[in-house]
Amino acid sequence: MNTSQWTPICLIDDIPVLGARRVARERGLDVAIFRTGQNQVFALLDRCPHKGGPLSQGIVFGTHVACPLHNWTIGLCDGQAAAPDEGRTPKFSVKVENGQVYLDAHELATLATDLERPIAGPARRAAQA
Template identity: 60%
Template structure:
C-alpha cells in the first residue's frame, strides 16, 4: 500500500466531491463543510448510483438516484436501508489530498 497524491484540497469544493479512477474502480473523494476528507467507492450499495454526484451534508452523502444516506466515515447506509460501500484511507498533508491505494 502506498499514498498517492490526488490533488490540492482546494480542488475539491466544500460539500462536494471529485472522482479518482483506480484500475476499474471509481473512488469518490468527498470534502465536508469543515474540510474533513473521506473516500468511498463511488457506487451506492442500493442501485449503483454515483455517490460523487450526491449532496454532502455533515458526514454523509445522499445518493442522487434514490436519496439513500451513506456515511462518509464507514460507508454504511443509514437505517432502515441496509448495505455499505468500500472506504479508502485518505489524508491531507500540506494542503494536498492523498489516497492509500494498492499498486
C-alpha cells in the same frame, strides 16, 4: 509500522466544499473523494450499495452523502447506509498533509476492483437477452 504507500491525488481546494471529486483507477470503478463543510476529507467507492448510483454526484451534508438516485444516506466515515436502509460501500484510506490529499496506493490498486455498476433500464434488458 505503517507500510502504506500514499499516492498524491489533488489539493483539498480542488474538491468543492460539500462536494466531491472522482478519481479514475486502472481497474475497478472510480473512487469519490468528498469534502465536508469543516474541510474533512473522506473517500468511498463511487457506487451506492443500493442500485449503484454515483455517490460523487450526491449532496454532502455533515459527514454523509445522499445518493442522487434514490436519496439513500451513506456515511462518509464508514460507507454504511443509514437505517432503515442496509448495505455498505467500500471506504478508502485518505490523508491530508499541507493541503495535499493522498490515497493509499495499495487500496487504489486492489480494493473493490471486482465491483461493477449495475446496468439499468433498456440496456439491462438487452444485456440479459
